[in-house]
Amino acid sequence: MASISASVxxxxxxxxxxxxxxxKTAEPYWQPLFAGYEYSKQWLRDNEPDVVFxxxxxHATxxxxxxxxxxAIGCAEKYLVADEGWGPRPVPDVVGHPELASHIAQSVIQDDFDLTIVNNMPVDHGLTVPLSLMCGQPQVWPCPVIPFAxxxxxxxxxxxxxxxxxxxxICRAVEKFDEPLRVQIWGTGGMSHQLQGARAGLINREWDNRFIDRLIAEPAELARLPHIDYVREAGSEGIELVMWLIARGAMAxxxxxxAPKVAHRFYHVPASNTAVGHLILENS
Structure with a gap:
């Protein structure tokens, strides 16, 4: 049967x-950020999954x-890289896994979660930047990807x-899939940032790192955090962090x-006007 081996x-x-x-990755501004993902790229090579969820x-693409x-779950065989206004990123198109995606959709909908099934959608930087950070700049991505927007x-x-x-x-669905697939689930977005208004440029290092602490040690309690706390402490775009809770909820x-093993943890500011957080958890 399939299983979830790790979350990123x-x-x-x-x-x-x-x-x-x-x-520009070696430029003084960017080098410290990309250095934080060097371990992750090697980790992914050493722990290559069959599928990434x-x-x-x-982002309105x-x-x-x-x-x-x-x-929304992508059930297509392939996803083109979106043109977000300045041309598509020069990265490979994304190959899907329609069999597993359709199985997850069936299982999760029968588990009382309403999903939108999408068979044709371009994927933007929300999906391609995490792939680039973890995989570098390959000619093809190392495995199929199921986009979940x-x-x-x-x-x-x-x-x-x-x-x-x-x-x-999602974890229950994966474990019912009748193929011995190694699946990783990635939660992306965040951390603290606000792009507009009087608090534009907000970054809250202390809150971000406390969020990672709690994500590791007390995810069920963290999941009860109300929306207003995200907005107040992490800015209007900090709400993206609820997506990390989907990945964390799928761990064993x-x-x-x-308890999962913390394989890698990294935090850096600034990257543009955003705090960057990164974590890899392995199922025992």
Missing amino acids: YTSHVPAIGVAMDLG LVYND AFSLDLIPTF VNVVQYPAPSGRRCFELGKA DVAGGA
Whole structure:
């Protein structure tokens, strides 16, 4: 049967993709950030999954304000890289895993979570930047990817508790898939940042690091954090962190297994006007 071997958490700042695409990773501003992912790239080579289930948010690319699903799962065979206004990023298109994606959709919907099934959508920096940070700049991505888009752009966004419970349902679905696949689940977005208004540029180092502490040690309690706390402490875009709770809810300890191993942890500011957080947890 399939199983989830690890979860990966990372910011998906668009400027990171630009820095990689323009060959700026060794510049003094960017080098400390990319140094924090060197371990991660080797870790992924050493622990290559058969499939990555990647939780991210669309930035008005696949979905406009005319149609915004709360949770959308990609069930296609292939996803083109989106043109976000300056041409598509020069990275490979994403190969999907429609069999596992369709199975997860069936299982999770029968588990009382309403998903939107998407068979054609471009993927933007929310998905491609995490892949670039973890995989570098390959000719093809090392494995198939199932895109899972969450609305954290237009109010109301799903609660942390709902996201955490959804992660549990995804784990149950994966474990019922009748192939011996090694699956990783990635939660992306955040950390603290605000892009507009009087608090534009807000970064809260203490809150971010406390969030990572709690994500590791007390995820169920963290999942009860109300939206207003994210907005007040981490800025208007800090709500993206609820997507990390989907990945954390899919780990074995949540269902009574052993506590995960912290394989890597990294935090850096600034990257553009955003705090960057990164964590890798391995199931025992």
